[in-house]
Amino acid sequence: MDSVASYLKKHTEALVKDVGIEPACELTGKSKATLGRYYSDADEHSDRFIPVDAVARLEAAASYPHVTAALAELGGGALSYDTDRKNTDGGINSDVIALSQRFAVLMAEYQQSIEDGVISINEAKRLLRETVALQKVLIDMKLHLEDESG
Structure with a gap:
């Protein structure tokens, strides 16, 4: 597995663990096994990555946007993360x-x-x-x- 894939899988695992496996299953509609495949470094799962809609749902519940930050870093960008989102429900x-x-x-x-x-x-x-x-x-x-x- 190349370094980019490994990096994304590590951040996917951090995201799922941040939310918790059971809540992550509920939020994404995916099973524990499926979520585990998204961050597994086993050769048979090297081409499986978490879908972007699942990332969005999980990051909304997480303490930090792990996968989005990883993608920004891989693209040479930086993420400015703001936990103060007062205007989101009005x-x-x-x-x-x-x-x-x-x-x-x-x-x-x-x-x-x-x-x-x-x-x-x-x-x-x-x-x-x-x-x-x-x-x-x-x-x-x-x-x-x-x-x-x-």
């Missing part, structure tokens, strides 16, 4: 309110930053934090819209 109306609040905070930060005509490094960092927070609200809004559109 629906579109909550998204619109959160969006306007976040945008107002961003504009206030921007106004304060340009008062002297120069945006300092600390001011740029605050603007970046607010931009990322705004982006998270937009992602939640996108997910809610996709969910409602079927």
Whole structure:
């Protein structure tokens, strides 16, 4: 088995164990044996990997997105993980309110930053934090819209 496959299988195992084998079976609709094959390093299971929909369900219940982080690392990327997802259950109306609040905070930060005509490094960092927070609200809004559109 190549190093990429081995790496993904180790992170799949960490994900399943993070959630717990019984809850993982319930969340994915897979048996213990099937889940075990996804992270087995035995030659007969070297070409079996966990489906992406199962990863999404398990990572929603896990303490950390193990497989997603592994994929990001393998692709040369980095994962910015945020456990503070307050806006995930409110629906579109909550998204619109959160969006306007976040945008107002961003504009206030921007106004304060340009008062002297120069945006300092600390001011740029605050603007970046607010931009990322705004982006998270937009992602939640996108997910809610996709969910409602079927």
